[in-house]
Amino acid sequence: MKKALLMIGAVLMIGAANAKTEEETIDTLGSRTLAAGSTQEKPRARVAVVLSGGGAKGMAHIGVLKVLEKAGIPIDIVTGTSMGSIIGGLYAIGYNANSLDSMVRVQDWSYVITDREDLSRQSLEDRKKQSTYIFNTGLTFGKKDMNAGGIIKGKNLAELFQQLCVGYTDSLDFTHDLPIPFACVATDIITNDEVDFHSGRLAQAMRASMAIPAAFSPVRIGDKVLVDGGLKNNYPADIAREMGADIIIGVTVQGPTKTAEDMGGAMSIISQIVDVNCKNKLSENLAITDLHMTVDTKGYSAASFSLAAIDTLVRRGEEEAMRHWDEIIALKQRIGIDETFRPTILHPLRPEVMTEKQRVTRYIFENMTPQAERFLTQKFHLNKADSIDAKMGQELTTSMRMDLFYQTAEYRLVPEGDGVRVILSAGNRKSVQLHAGMRYDIEEYAAVLLGVDIPLKTAIPIETDITLRLGKRLMARGEFTIHPRSFTRPTLSYTFRKNDVDVYNFGDLDYNIRYNQSQAEFLPIHFDLHHFNLQIGLRWDYFHYRNTLGSESVNLGPLQNEHFFSYRARLAYNSEDNWNFPTHGVRFNAEYAYVTNDFAKLNVRDADGNKQGKTMGLSDVSADWRMSFTFGSRFTLQPMVYGRLLFGSVVPAGFSNTIGGEWFGHYIEQQMPFAGIGNMEYVDRQFVAAQLQAQQRIGTNNYVLLRVAAGQQAPKAKELFDYRTMIGGQVAYYYKTMFGPVGATLGYSNHTKKGYFFINLGYEF
Helix, strand or coil: CHHHHHHHHHHHHHHHHHHHHHHHHHHHHCCEECCCCCCCCEECCCEEEEECCCHHHHHHHHHHHHHHHHHCCCCCEEEEECHHHHHHHHHHCCCCHHHHHHHHHHCCHHHHCCCCCCHHHCCHHHHHHHCCCCEEEEECCCCCCCCCCEEECCHHHHHHHHHHCCCCCCCEECCCCCCCCEEEEEEECCCCEEEEECEECHHHHHHHHCCCCEEECCEEECCEEEEECHHHHCCCHHHHHHCCCCEEEEEECCCCCCCHHHCCCHHHHHHHHHHHHCCCCHHHHHHCCCEEEECCCCCCCCCCCCHHHHHHHHHHHHHHHHHCHHHHHHHHHHHCCCCCCCCCCCCCCCCCCCCCCEEEEEEEEECCCHHHHHHHHHHCCCCCCCEECHHHHHHHHHHHHHCCCECCEEEEEEEECCEEEEEEEECCECCEEEEEEEEEECCCEEEEEEEEEEEECCCCCEEEEEEEEECCCEEEEEEEEECCCCCECCEEEEEEEEEEEEEEECCEEEEEEEEEEEEEEEEEEEEECCCEEEEEEEEEEEEEEEEEEECCCCCCCCCCCEEEEEEEEEEEEECCCCCCCCCCEEEEEEEEEEEECCCCEEEEECCCCCEEEEEECEEEEEEEEEEEEEECCCEEEEEEEEEEEEECCCCCHHHCCEECCCCCCCCCCCEECCCCCCCEEECCCEEEEEEEEEEEEECCCEEEEEEEEEEEEECCHHHHHHCCCEEEEEEEEEEEECCEEEEEEEEEECCCCEEEEEEEECCCC
16 A cells, blocks of 8 residues: 555656646747647747848848748747848738738839828829929928938838738737737937837837938937937847747848948948948857848848849848758757648738728827817818728828928827727928929020928918029919818919020021010919819919010011910819829810900000000910820820910910920920920911820830820811821930939921930929
């Protein structure tokens, strides 16, 4: 009996010891996973993936993650810095490698990494302004701009992160509230301390981690001013170990060490400062890494966000991981799983968060005036809106910046009950918005366009817009616009132009005309919507002719100083996807003007300029209509019809029909383009034309354009097809840059019987 009791006691002690050992193992490893085909849970080691910073080069992380998924490696912890924090943070909330690959390819990174407004969310006039200026910035006087400190404030990045992190935009514990525990690193430039994010707002943490000094504005949280975590810990394997990782798989994407010859500019110096600091803690962290992969990123930089670069970097990441395939498979034994193991749940593909609708429980406004709250509520009918998606969120923040003049704006979705609480948060109100544009062509040489928008702090938003054009043609414009809660924007404007125009006759320079034009316009009806613009109002014009030099072979009538009153209605519709190189959409413009001297009739003058009486006013009808049809992904056909018809016994010189140049209104307001004619020529009162343009995109930003046109002119509409048809053609090459189109055009027409060559650098204005 005694022996039996001893044996039972021994068995119990062994069982207890085994239970304790298993319990300690579970506590240490922190997870259990079913092996393939197994019916019993077995403890395994916890695996962490560590992703380094590197800007666009960090796209290679996606390729490595693809291979780890293919190998069936479980990922229990993710840590990262800079771009590694973005890829890692999104992976931690449910984006698998394939969904990350798709996501980065569909983004317009030339927009995302700037502070430009999303053209698709703006009114037509705002879109035109965006496609004219190359520099835009807002200034707030009297208050510190807490979002300053970098060339790029990063508003588009922050907005993208908010959209991608739908469901995880509130303050969270990154260890317990995310599908995969996550941490990322930033640097506090006040204390020079490393700041490790284990909690907070995920989108804000990722934005802070990638704030490259001087390039992107820092993120301020409390008394911390946070920039790129690479300055202190670019490869945070130590954080992964602190989070309980037993096995660490790490990826770095840093290029070869730079030499003195590589230091050629400000950005290269900043990049080198970051790269040097990225070596902080690197050797210590590599020493605790079980499998380290270094992706070859030679030939690419932190700013290589083109589609071709992303494709190559992701592929290089896959290739590097495949070179370590045997080591990856061997890790399975150390992890505690066999070669056939596949994670039971490989974090599934996230839903299409860009179109996913969320039920709204309520709207909260932060740092906004009551007037601004009422404006947004009435404009977007928020009191009736029961759902929100990414598109509506962008429209709200764009309106906060464009209509209400806030420096920054963001929206957050916080889970509440069976829906979300929408928080609309604004920064400081802008005191002014500054714009600058520049261009060069071989006709006018250099020109500069400067603009300043001054918002007035009134209950109904009111904006004063002042524009100055410097060059051969001088222009100064002041505009006063009321932004009521509806879409109409009553506008009062005054424009002064000092024109110096060369006029050609059948391709030969005929004369030069110099005149000043003053123009005042009141638009009580002004609807400026997404694709649609309607203006109805009254305009006053005054022409002061300074001198005319040349033969004057074209009869313009007596050039005497005159003023005119005109009633005008303008309609514009534009759904094109790109202002300069559209691939789909429609552009339509139409205008009717009734021009008089005294609000009713028009003066008739004799050859000496003496008044001979009154006649009915001039009726001016003009329109253009263009459509785009794309075949494949690179070739686009764009048919267009346009014209201008003048009806009346008198046509003042300032309203005569002119053609030539590349764009509508290139030299003077009523000028119409015509393929093959580079300079401005006068034509008869009735003019109609048809044009077909073929647009071929080569690579990412190269465009070859072939344009042919046919036109008819006549003194009377019924005689339009009694005269010789004008035919012209041209071929052009353009390169799309952040400063506007850069390229050259070669053309010929049977009207001029001359070839012409034109070089353009920058946006047209």
